[in-house]
Amino acid sequence: MKKLVNRPENVVEEMLSGMVLAHPDYVRKLDGFNVLVRRESPVEKKVALVSGGGSGHEPSHGGYVGYGMLDAAIAGDVFTSPTPDPIYEAIKAVDGGAGVLLIVKNYTGDIMNFEMAKDMAEIDGCQVEYVVVNDDVAVENSTYTAGRRGIAGTVFVHKIAGAKAEIGASLEEVKVTAQKVIDNVRSMGMALSPCIVPAAGKANFTLAEDEMEIGMGIHGEPGTHKDTLKTADEITAQLVNKILEDMQLLDGDEVAVMINGLASTPLMELYIVNRRVHEILSSKGIKIYKTFVGEFMTSLEMAGCSVSVLELDEELKELLNASADTPAFKLL
Amino acid sequence: MKKLVNRPENVVEEMLSGMVLAHPDYVRKLDGFNVLVRRESPVEKKVALVSGGGSGHEPSHGGYVGYGMLDAAIAGDVFTSPTPDPIYEAIKAVDGGAGVLLIVKNYTGDIMNFEMAKDMAEIDGCQVEYVVVNDDVAVENSTYTAGRRGIAGTVFVHKIAGAKAEIGASLEEVKVTAQKVIDNVRSMGMALSPCIVPAAGKANFTLAEDEMEIGMGIHGEPGTHKDTLKTADEITAQLVNKILEDMQLLDGDEVAVMINGLASTPLMELYIVNRRVHEILSSKGIKIYKTFVGEFMTSLEMAGCSVSVLELDEELKELLNASADTPAFKLL
Numbered sequence: 215m216k217k218l219v220n221r222p223e224n225v226v227e228e229m230l231s232g233m234v235l236a237h238p239d240y241v242r243k244l245d246g247f248n249v250l251v252r253r254e255s256p257v258e259k260k261v262a263l264v265s266g267g268g269s270g271h272e273p274s275h276g277g278y279v280g281y282g283m284l285d286a287a288i289a290g291d292v293f294t295s296p297t298p299d300p301i302y303e304a305i306k307a308v309d310g311g312a313g314v315l316l317i318v319k320n321y322t323g324d325i326m327n328f329e330m331a332k333d334m335a336e337i338d339g340c341q342v343e344y345v346v347v348n349d350d351v352a353v354e355n356s357t358y359t360a361g362r363r364g365i366a367g368t369v370f371v372h373k374i375a376g377a378k379a380e381i382g383a384s385l386e387e388v389k390v391t392a393q394k395v396i397d398n399v400r401s402m403g404m405a406l407s408p409c410i411v412p413a414a415g416k417a418n419f420t421l422a423e424d425e426m427e428i429g430m431g432i433h434g435e436p437g438t439h440k441d442t443l444k445t446a447d448e449i450t451a452q453l454v455n456k457i458l459e460d461m462q463l464l465d466g467d468e469v470a471v472m473i474n475g476l477a478s479t480p481l482m483e484l485y486i487v488n489r490r491v492h493e494i495l496s497s498k499g500i501k502i503y504k505t506f507v508g509e510f511m512t513s514l515e516m517a518g519c520s521v522s523v524l525e526l527d528e529e530l531k532e533l534l535n536a537s538a539d540t541p542a543f544k545l546l
Numbered sequence: 547m548k549k550l551v552n553r554p555e556n557v558v559e560e561m562l563s564g565m566v567l568a569h570p571d572y573v574r575k576l577d578g579f580n581v582l583v584r585r586e587s588p589v590e591k592k593v594a595l596v597s598g599g600g601s602g603h604e605p606s607h608g609g610y611v612g613y614g615m616l617d618a619a620i621a622g623d624v625f626t627s628p629t630p631d632p633i634y635e636a637i638k639a640v641d642g643g644a645g646v647l648l649i650v651k652n653y654t655g656d657i658m659n660f661e662m663a664k665d666m667a668e669i670d671g672c673q674v675e676y677v678v679v680n681d682d683v684a685v686e687n688s689t690y691t692a693g694r695r696g697i698a699g700t701v702f703v704h705k706i707a708g709a710k711a712e713i714g715a716s717l718e719e720v721k722v723t724a725q726k727v728i729d730n731v732r733s734m735g736m737a738l739s740p741c742i743v744p745a746a747g748k749a750n751f752t753l754a755e756d757e758m759e760i761g762m763g764i765h766g767e768p769g770t771h772k773d774t775l776k777t778a779d780e781i782t783a784q785l786v787n788k789i790l791e792d793m794q795l796l797d798g799d800e801v802a803v804m805i806n807g808l809a810s811t812p813l814m815e816l817y818i819v820n821r822r823v824h825e826i827l828s829s830k831g832i833k834i835y836k837t838f839v840g841e842f843m844t845s846l847e848m849a850g851c852s853v854s855v856l857e858l859d860e861e862l863k864e865l866l867n868a869s870a871d872t873p874a875f876k877l878l
Contacts, residue, residue: 216738218778
């Protein structure tokens, strides 16, 4: 296992220390919990957004804590849902009186623990709602999931619901907008290599030298099939076509696109993929309003990428364009 | 070779297409040349900043074209200096009448080609100056270099000289500030794995399963030594101590820090390194004014990182803090 780590059992805590030291203007850590909150939390009268999940997907989600996105992010152990306690503490720390929206990726453990934390906070009188992101069109059920998995499309939910909260919308309104993003976003990924959970010390699956996995999950969950390595253009077409099959996009519709690197895939390759995504969508008359290329939701050191397509309307365009200022996502 | 590419000989051109499609608000490509320029180029009366070099270091340098940083970036073939022609075209395209500063990393090929392009542009009456970045303290001479190599510290030069140009400084003033950054910045890197130039198809060096290379260059040039893999804390201390030996930092001095991922190293690990960098500097009374953690100057899919330390004064602090808006570097 070749990693820049100290003791595998300390990676999450040491990472969070490193994040707070790097971004003291943005985030602080809750004492005794692996939770990052906006430095100025709670923001009075603003609906607070809380997300999180297992670690190993950085910059998700701690990197999105800041103006225009999240108020708190809970970091579980690597690829492991956080328990209800830190989620409850996060809710309490950021509730500014206007309620809290939990943005949960669709994994059984996350749903159970976020729901339990919601119940605990409601007993204290907090108003808490939640939405579940399930953007991965690859498979219907998976290792840790009933229904579709939540992957990089979640970052669009953070961005757009975050902007909605920032302009003073009510909890119900922010939830409706978050749900609209979820209804409108589809993603699919592929892997060229596995990754190694530090505490396990070995790869979580194997791929031959000429093999890739299409539809892979962000924890290494099986995808739709293994295949011989193809060209970037062929792989991109597989991902985009499967996504489009699941959307009702018409000539003239507008979308946002995210090309997300899983970690080891260089930016050069992500841009090559982006070129082909644009070609395919443009050939169908679909207008690309905004494109994001980079590492938004990673899988430790896995090589590969995912593509997300978000159908836009006027509200979503405006909120997507609103300024944001977080460690990992800035829009001027 | 597991890469998301089509034909290896087309990677640079396809990447640039993907960049322009992703960031049309920021950059356009010069017809017939692998050069990205600011969309609004030339900016009248502003000193223009031009950088570039071999590809494979993305987001360097095309990702830094935009407000507050570069006016143009020339992309050579992978790990290969661009020829004088595209550099000359870049200079001509962005010269707004106030002159052009070339920011060149210290590699023999780059220096030769940027100098030749400077001569060509001067014949046309352009005012051109250049600075050479040589921040890598690891080795004094190297495979492609006489003197020290230029690595991630170059991004500080882009940022700070870019801000200086944006406030209307003269070519001479921008050059003096760029040179001050170069004089004040030191970097050092290490690698856990090699990388594969697409056209070569095989790794550019080898490391055993428990081995790392300390002081590695961003093209896989040899470092100071190979060593058995150590903990993140031990590796970080090696890098930082070697950097500090080469600086005259005193108790109370202020610095900016950049923890740069070479590509395959997850953000989690970069934050773990950052934590230790802060511990070491703080223990010596050195104040960390600003920290950058991410992928700023990569080496295809190499695993590893570099640490850069920039000594600050009031001018550099102010310029470092000025807003910037480029595809890969935004500061609000």
